[in-house]
Amino acid sequence: MVGGPSSVSDFFGHLLGLLRVEALAPRHQAVFAAARTRQPAFARHATLDSVLAALADVREETYPEREALTRALVAECQAASSPAWTAALASAYAPMLCRLRHRLHSNGVPREDLDQLVLATFFSVARKFPLPRWQDWTAVRLRQLTAREVFRYLRKERAEQHDKYTPQQLAAWLPDTRPVTSMESPRRPSVRRSFVKRDAVLVHLARATLPRSDVEVLMATVVRREKLRAYASRLVEGNTTEVERTYQRLKRQRTRLMQRLRTQAVDAVAQPSSGC
Numbered sequence: 158m159v160g161g162p163s164s165v166s167d168f169f170g171h172l173l174g175l176l177r178v179e180a181l182a183p184r185h186q187a188v189f190a191a192a193r194t195r196q197p198a199f200a201r202h203a204t205l206d207s208v209l210a211a212l213a214d215v216r217e218e219t220y221p222e223r224e225a226l227t228r229a230l231v232a233e234c235q236a237a238s239s240p241a242w243t244a245a246l247a248s249a250y251a252p253m254l255c256r257l258r259h260r261l262h263s264n265g266v267p268r269e270d271l272d273q274l275v276l277a278t279f280f281s282v283a284r285k286f287p288l289p290r291w292q293d294w295t296a297v298r299l300r301q302l303t304a305r306e307v308f309r310y311l312r313k314e315r316a317e318q319h320d321k322y323t324p325q326q327l328a329a330w331l332p333d334t335r336p337v338t339s340m341e342s343p344r345r346p347s348v349r350r351s352f353v354k355r356d357a358v359l360v361h362l363a364r365a366t367l368p369r370s371d372v373e374v375l376m377a378t379v380v381r382r383e384k385l386r387a388y389a390s391r392l393v394e395g396n397t398t399e400v401e402r403t404y405q406r407l408k409r410q411r412t413r414l415m416q417r418l419r420t421q422a423v424d425a426v427a428q429p430s431s432g433c
Contacts, residue, residue, distance in 0.1 A: 169272045173251045180244035188239045198225035212249040
């Protein structure tokens, strides 16, 4: 497992500290002074340090000012090339970014890449944020969009790493089975849920007895342990209505498949061996 709490507090926290130093560098004072003439939200603040202090005040009554300051920072980030604005945004929302980074665990992506992924995604979301379209809840939307894009990237990386398994690989994973003898109970044997949910799927995939569409669903959601809704979102990106429609269709499809596999798995275990 990569990306535990200690790595977040040490390395990612260090990155955020460097960004705060960058935001408050004296060379950016002229940049901020010019922005004060364009952004009314900056009018009562003499420096970016004052802006960051106001954004750190999380009392309920300060929300309107914090909303206005966030939108001003995003607007300047989109309009200007100065690194002061992205650095200031990252500093202002450092607690949110740290919480998101704490949630990330990946064996396939190095720790440093996860750190950079969170920051790069946040900056990208800020630059593309539709200020005219969304007039409120800017901080919440920034958090949601950033988390969504980060996890979408990690799901894609995981899917690419486990995209294909050959029948020979699947067959090598099959468990040994023990035939039922006449001394054993005549009752229909129970099958552990883990067997039904993974090994039985691999048996039928190895024997190539399922249609391709069924194989893809089971490989994604059973073998790779991908959430069904996440799989549907990956298939249909951007269209919420179509994602929900696809999710409901896949849920019905997988339910029927698992019921069929469960029945076949029980029958396979119950059937006496016909070998020598």
